[in-house]
Amino acid sequence: MISLVENDAPQLQELMAAIVAHAGTAAVIGITGSPGVGKSTMTSALVKAFRAQERRVGVLAVDPSSPFTGGALLGDRVRMQDHAMDSGVYIRSMATRGHLGGLSAATPQAVRVLDAAGCDVVLVETVGVGQSEVEVAALADTTIVLLAPGMGDGIQAAKAGILEVGDIFGVNKADHDGADHVVRDLKNMTRMVERDPGDWRQPIVATVASTGQGIDDLVDAISKHRDWLAESGELERRRRARVRDEIEALALATLRQRFADLHGDERLDTLADKVLLGELDPYSAAGEIVAAVS
Amino acid sequence: MISLVENDAPQLQELMAAIVAHAGTAAVIGITGSPGVGKSTMTSALVKAFRAQERRVGVLAVDPSSPFTGGALLGDRVRMQDHAMDSGVYIRSMATRGHLGGLSAATPQAVRVLDAAGCDVVLVETVGVGQSEVEVAALADTTIVLLAPGMGDGIQAAKAGILEVGDIFGVNKADHDGADHVVRDLKNMTRMVERDPGDWRQPIVATVASTGQGIDDLVDAISKHRDWLAESGELERRRRARVRDEIEALALATLRQRFADLHGDERLDTLADKVLLGELDPYSAAGEIVAAVS
Numbered sequence: 001m002i003s004l005v006e007n008d009a010p011q012l013q014e015l016m017a018a019i020v021a022h023a024g025t026a027a028v029i030g031i032t033g034s035p036g037v038g039k040s041t042m043t044s045a046l047v048k049a050f051r052a053q054e055r056r057v058g059v060l061a062v063d064p065s066s067p068f069t070g071g072a073l074l075g076d077r078v079r080m081q082d083h084a085m086d087s088g089v090y091i092r093s094m095a096t097r098g099h100l101g102g103l104s105a106a107t108p109q110a111v112r113v114l115d116a117a118g119c120d121v122v123l124v125e126t127v128g129v130g131q132s133e134v135e136v137a138a139l140a141d142t143t144i145v146l147l148a149p150g151m152g153d154g155i156q157a158a159k160a161g162i163l164e165v166g167d168i169f170g171v172n173k174a175d176h177d178g179a180d181h182v183v184r185d186l187k188n189m190t191r192m193v194e195r196d197p198g199d200w201r202q203p204i205v206a207t208v209a210s211t212g213q214g215i216d217d218l219v220d221a222i223s224k225h226r227d228w229l230a231e232s233g234e235l236e237r238r239r240r241a242r243v244r245d246e247i248e249a250l251a252l253a254t255l256r257q258r259f260a261d262l263h264g265d266e267r268l269d270t271l272a273d274k275v276l277l278g279e280l281d282p283y284s285a286a287g288e289i290v291a292a293v294s
Numbered sequence: 295m296i297s298l299v300e301n302d303a304p305q306l307q308e309l310m311a312a313i314v315a316h317a318g319t320a321a322v323i324g325i326t327g328s329p330g331v332g333k334s335t336m337t338s339a340l341v342k343a344f345r346a347q348e349r350r351v352g353v354l355a356v357d358p359s360s361p362f363t364g365g366a367l368l369g370d371r372v373r374m375q376d377h378a379m380d381s382g383v384y385i386r387s388m389a390t391r392g393h394l395g396g397l398s399a400a401t402p403q404a405v406r407v408l409d410a411a412g413c414d415v416v417l418v419e420t421v422g423v424g425q426s427e428v429e430v431a432a433l434a435d436t437t438i439v440l441l442a443p444g445m446g447d448g449i450q451a452a453k454a455g456i457l458e459v460g461d462i463f464g465v466n467k468a469d470h471d472g473a474d475h476v477v478r479d480l481k482n483m484t485r486m487v488e489r490d491p492g493d494w495r496q497p498i499v500a501t502v503a504s505t506g507q508g509i510d511d512l513v514d515a516i517s518k519h520r521d522w523l524a525e526s527g528e529l530e531r532r533r534r535a536r537v538r539d540e541i542e543a544l545a546l547a548t549l550r551q552r553f554a555d556l557h558g559d560e561r562l563d564t565l566a567d568k569v570l571l572g573e574l575d576p577y578s579a580a581g582e583i584v585a586a587v588s
Contacts, residue, residue, distance in 0.1 A: 013577035021572030034328055109576070150444055243566040243576065250580035251553075252546050255588070259545075272537040278315030282403070282537065283307035286544035294549070294588040 001113045002060075002092055005106055016109065019116040024239075026058070026115035027226060030140030031125045032165070037148040038172040042209040043125045047083055047091075049219045050121050058114035058122045059091040062107055090114065105249035107139050108242055138245055141238055142225045144218070146170045147186070149178030163189055166202055168221045174206035174214060200228050259293045267292070295407045296354075296386055299400055310403065313410040318533075320352070320409035321520060324434030325419045326459070331442040332466040336503040337419045341377055341385075343513045344415050352408035352416045353385040356401055384408065399543035401433050402536055432539055435532055436519045438512070440464045441480070443472030457483055460496055462515045468500035468508060494522050553587045561586070 001019075004012055029046075031039055043059060050057045083089040094110055107124065114122045124140055145166030169190075171182045186204045195201065203221045207214035229235035271288060274280035295313075298306055323340075325333055337353055344351045377383040388404055401418065408416045418434055439460030463484075465476045480498045489495065497515045501508035523529035565582060568574035 013575060016577060017575035020569060020575050024570060024572065105576075239570060240563065240566045243569045244562045246576050247562065247565055247569070247579045247583065248550070250576055251583040252550065254580055254584050255549055256542070256546065258584075258588075268538045268541065269534065271541055272534045275314060275537045275541070276318060276533060278318065281307060281311035281314050282399075282540050282544055283310060285541045286548055289541065289545035290548050290552075294552075 001117075002094060002110050005109045005113065006094055008106075012109070016112070019112060022116035023112045024115065026111070026119050026122045027222075028111055028115075028122045028124065028139065028141045029222060030143040031123060031146060032143065033146035033148075033170075033172075037146040038209050039125050039146055042144075042146055042170065042172060042207070043123055044082055045207075045209045045212055045215045046123060046219070047089055048212075049215050051083075051086065051088060054088075055120035056088045056118055057090070058117070058119035059089070059125065060107065060110055060114070060122065061091075061093040061125045062110075090117075090119065105246050105253065108246040111139065139242060141229055141235060142167045142222055144168045144170055144222070146172050147182055148173040149176045149182050163193060167200065167225050168218070169202060169204045170214075170218060171204060171206045172209050175208050175211075179206060198232065200225065200232075200234075255293050259289060262292055264289070264292070295411075296388060296404050299403045299407060300388055302400075306403070310406070313406060316410035317406045318409065320405070320413050320416045321516075322405055322409075322416045322418065322433065322435045323516060324437040325417060325440060326437065327440035327442075327464075327466075331440045332503050333419050333440055336438075336440055336464065336466060336501070337417055338376055339501075339503045339506055339509045340417060340513070341383055342506075343509050345377075345380065345382060348382075349414035350382045350412055351384070352411070352413035353383070353419065354401070354404055354408070354416065355385075355387040355419045356404075384411075384413065399540050399547065402540040405433065433536060435523055435529060436461050436516055438462045438464055438516070440466050441476055442467040443470045443476050457487060461494065461519050462512070463496060463498045464508075464512055465498060465500045466503050469502050469505075473500060492526065494519065494526075494528075549587050553583060556586055558583070558586070 001015060003009075004015060009015075031043055031046075033039055040061070043061075047057050047059060083091060092110075094106070111122050111124065143166055145168070147169065148171070169186050171179055171186065173179065174183075183204055183206055190202050190204070203224075205214055205218045205221055207218055209215070229238070268289070271280065271285040275282050275285055295309060297303075298309060303309075325337055325340075327333055334355070337355075341351050341353060377385060386404075388400070405416050405418065437460055439462070441463065442465070463480050465473055465480065467473060468477075477498055477500055484496050484498070497518075499508055499512045499515055501512055503509070520529075523532070562583070565574065565579040569576050569579055
């Protein structure tokens, strides 16, 4: 089913209609951070911890950063070999490039598949600083932002917008030099965020994913966040926002497709050439496209 | 004018119509890379080099990674103080969050403003691994991907899709331990890319932006890439693709706005709730939206 999602197969509408009533119970956890912070190792450690709680786990390694090559590297799967023989774990690298609605439509659909298939937890792992990180945050109930010492200083982290995106911060490779410094910087930064009483206070958890150190604390933080989500009404709000994004992405993709079907490619080239020659402004060009599809 | 772009002001169409015939001559150079590799220092070094060639330079520091806070940190401007008194340099941090068409529409508009205003070179600096990096590559004639030692290994770099995005690789902080290693890894990776004769071969330039070491080589590589772009027809192809993206982003934004104007917010909520209750699939929900705007 995830292959159908990935390839944006024509059966997808029928498939989604069939499974939509069976989804809605999985806890969706996003894991993101810069390359090299140890996301895959952390994902593997979390899978182990959730399995110890006898929860069924689905893992989606989404790679939105490579629209050209399309698809995550083999490395992800290799690193997850620990769980290869466990029927309570499903692991999948997924490319979203072929999907009409991109990351915003493909990922919630894949999450829905795993949810409906009976996963109690769905872990969505994504490389990224920047837009893809923000999109992952929008897809998850709980977003863990991983950092590690030696990957750039505090100001840089703030610049990348992680403060707003993370529900929980993991400072991984906590046995490396400089980890204390990262924890301290994060503490100072999170302290500066204005909060109302009842707002979530982002915990900072030091971990060494490769040895399992701190993983219990992280699992505990995830569980506390889950409780807060349910009590505050935020869970419902986030899930609605996620479905809204999905619907909107599909609608825009449909309109784009409709335009393409109307010899849109040539028409766009003609319009682009007029703009390049200085004969037409881009807004008027866009207006012609809007008129064509509506 | 860039403030008008940033704020998606109603005058924008008129403005673009007035300047579109005056743009099209600037060389647009994108600089991207993970946080901490030294993008701002490199931008400053390149500004100095281009000024030595008596070329007028515009710098756009685009921060797509922070849609919540909206806007780049003051740090960028502080670091560019060297050029504050030079009337041949214009430096601007730009947020794209308020813009209807997002990064894809706002940035080319801002580039057009600087181009029409007489900049010979427009440097677009963007934080990012992932989607934003790819978008920046689409915006520039020449994209420089900066790396630095200690920021994650070769496989990670490949994962982030930088191989496809960079026209030129800069290995900055070349005086730090491990820089040779990064250069070697990049050489091995670029060697594996299949190329036709006549295709561009991505050069790898070791630099220390803070001292100016290697900057002449980088400027030389940019100039060679420029020649290749012109001779191969790639420049025309890239510029057309850029304008196409801009037009399409504006068209989709217009459609989205049109939907929002039709009490779309409530309607989307109602549709999302039906999907969450398992009563409706997301494709049928998207179909209702498409029907509403067209």
